[in-house]
Amino acid sequence: MGEWSEIGVIVRLSKPEIAVWAVTFALTVLADLTVAVEVGMVLAALLYIYRISQTTTVEAVTDEYIEDGRPHVLQDKEVPWYVAILRIHGPFLFGTTEKLAEATADLSVFPAVVVVRLRNMTALDVTGLHALQVFATRLRKSGRTLLLCGARDQPRNCFRSRFHRPDRTRECAASC
Numbered sequence: 094m095g096e097w098s099e100i101g102v103i104v105r106l107s108k109p110e111i112a113v114w115a116v117t118f119a120l121t122v123l124a125d126l127t128v129a130v131e132v133g134m135v136l137a138a139l140l141y142i143y144r145i146s147q148t149t150t151v152e153a154v155t156d157e158y159i160e161d162g163r164p165h166v167l168q169d170k171e172v173p174w175y176v177a178i179l180r181i182h183g184p185f186l187f188g189t190t191e192k193l194a195e196a197t198a199d200l201s202v203f204p205a206v207v208v209v210r211l212r213n214m215t216a217l218d219v220t221g222l223h224a225l226q227v228f229a230t231r232l233r234k235s236g237r238t239l240l241l242c243g244a245r246d247q248p249r250n251c252f253r254s255r256f257h258r259p260d261r262t263r264e265c266a267a268s269c
Contacts, residue, residue: 105255106219109140141218145184148215148247165212165243175204184216185248190224197228200235207232212243217251 103114117133172178179196183189197203209225229239244252 107251107254109143110219113137113140141186144216144218144247148184148245176206176208177203178208178210180210180213182213185214185221185224186216186218187220190220193224193228197231200231200237203232203237205236206238206240208240208242210243211241211245211248214244214248217248221248222251222255 103111106114113133113136116136117129120129120132167178181193185193225241232239241252
C-alpha cells in the first residue's frame, strides 16, 4: 500500500481521494490484495471520470467574455528578456505530466524568471501537483524563480488544499 511516512501526505488529499485510499487499504486487510486492487482501480477510475467531467463547460461567447479575455492575451505585450512563459493547456494529470519534464529538460535555456500560465489547464491531480513541485525545486536549485498564474477553479483548489499557508500565500495577478 505504501510507506507509513506517506500517510501525512495522504491526509492532505481531498476527501474523495482519501476515501479511495481508505477503502483500498481496508480491503487489503479485510479481503485480499487482488480484490483491493480491483476495487481501488474502479473507484479511482470513477473519481477520475467525475473530476474530468467537472472541468467541461459549454457557454455562449458574449461580448463581455471577449472583453474579459483581452488582458490575458499576450499579443502586442512586451515580455522582458529575463522572463520565459510556458503554458499548460488541457488537463494536467498522471498521463501528461512527463510533457513538463520533457519541455524543461535543459534549464540552462530558461532565464531568471519562468511563468507558467495555467489559464487553460482544465484539471489537475496529485501527479500533476507533484510534477509542478519537482519543476519548482529544479528551478529553485538552478537559481531561477517560478510563478504560477491564472489557474481555474479546480486546479486552484488543488493548490490551496495541498499548499495553503496563509503566511505565504499571494494571489496571482489577474492579467496572467
